[in-house]
Amino acid sequence: MTDIRNSGAESGFPDGTAKRQPYVELRHINKSFGEFKASDDVSFTVEKGSLVGLLGPSGSGKTTILRILAGLETADSGEIYIDGKLVNSIPASKRGIGFVFQSYALFRYMTVFDNIAFGLRTKKVPRSEIVEKVNGLIELVGLAGLNGRYPNQLSGGQRQRVAFARALATEPSLLLLDEPFAAIDAKVRKELRAWLKELIQRVGITSIFVTHDQSEAIEVADQIIITNHGHIERSGSPIEIYSNPESSFVTKFIGQPTVIENPGAFKGFSGIGNAGATAVLRPEFISVSRLSEPFRYEITAETGIVENSFFRGGDFELRVRVNDQVLTVNRPITEERILPGEKVRIFIRSLYLLDGDKAVTVLNDSLTGNDSICI
């Protein structure tokens, strides 16, 4: 939790500074592949210099948006503006875009050097300039000494760096990355995320990347755009989206959600009268304690039975059965361990009540009183 907030605060665009001219703007983009509607009235703006994450489940149309923006697909209707210019009829190669493919699409019969030099050669840049530029880029992405290697002699992480350098070679004004970390193993992925974010900030290029991994979007992006069934669900800084998901879909997508039925049955939420309501809980909304431990909100606490306990490194993830529903709760490893079968006290601070497409935060009754302490 804490590192998410920190990274959001460091790089985010605080509210109220969004007065700048948008650098990329999509207006009412529609695109269908046969019966399948891949883009459904997509509109959003991206500010110059920001790093935007298009986040959504697979098949939600995020890659299509990226490809339409790059000019690799043509929208059925709608307008695309880059730097204030309508680019609908401008061919892909003239839009000033660098593209990193999910598979990297490195030219397998060319060396690292030739891969990066390709765009410059196409643009008829003088040879001496190409050599200087490409060597500079190889240095920048930390691949010095590998100029003569072929793509299949590189590791996944190195290939991604080559793809990145190649996309930057022609000095595009907009960088698009399609699932840039999907093909890399988990350990290297963490490193590369930090590296990419740092490098994009250093180069200062407006970038949009596609991902289905929320932790990736939250860690890397300044702004997150969430897609679902071809339309935009929500757009905002990672911290805004995380702490105030607003829509029912985002609530069920972001964080580590547990959907519960009839939330009014839980102590402290009797205000929710409707028995057919559903709500979303996150582990951080719930605290768990042993019956022997002192507890402040005795009256609004529930008792439950621990069904399962999973070790997750820094903490234990407990599955607790309360009111015949199973909740997921985290307990730090530094506290006394709770074993399956034990009776525990559960306190739910707040939950997201789903109301059609909307999600509303509801606080526990005992926290809305005078002596309430905010989280």
Next chain:
Amino acid sequence: MKREDPAIVKGTLIGITTAFLAVMLVLPLVYVVYTAFRSGLEGFLAAVTDKYALHSIYLTVIVTLMAVAVNIVFGLYTAWVLTKFSFRGKRFLSALIDLPLTVSPIIAGLIFVLTFGRQSFLYPYLNELGIKVIFAVPGIVLATVFVTFPFISREIVPVLNAQGRDEDEAAALMGAGAFQIFREITFPHIKWAFLYGVVLCSARAMGEFGAVSVLSGHLRGKTNTMPLYIEILYQGYDFTGAFAVSSILVVMAILILIARNILEHRSKSRYLR
């Protein structure tokens, strides 16, 4: 790891295979050469330097070159179309390309006789233009092209499919034109498969008998390719001549086989690199 089979099983299996190949392939080939030289070297030389024999060799080489040239262009083009675009009827089209492999060559020959022969509606126009297709070299080339059409595209299509479109799109985004993409990205990728296809195509073009037989009219010194000429000599009980010309065709086939193995080896080591 692999379980070691008993030596007797291994020996028997290898023995059967070797015996089969010896009886089915090696023996006949040796016999061809033996018969060719049965009347001595002079007989052999006389048979292969015969005016008609030389012409049949010349015609075979020419027809092969032309058929391969045509199939290089159309094979590359078809493979490109079938892999780079998705369109209605694509499956049908790719199945259609294999048709020459399933249709008997005789039928292939007859198709062209019907299309370009006297009974065809095209015949008067062709006649007016002075173009002779049936019982002439153009007919032989047509038949050979038809029969060997699938070889090049069939070799290339799987390789192109495996490559996908990403590299092309990446290159196009960087401003490369279609020709540059073909030359620098697609061709290096399909090179070995392409050359392998050319080899198979040549081998088949040289040896084609059925379709060519229908269209050629068997005019000695005019429309007889090597296989047709061999047939004529054989029917005329000129065994020395038939086998002498055969042995030249066999040598050509073996050369192509060697080329094929070299290419196969190169393309494998290429992938491993």
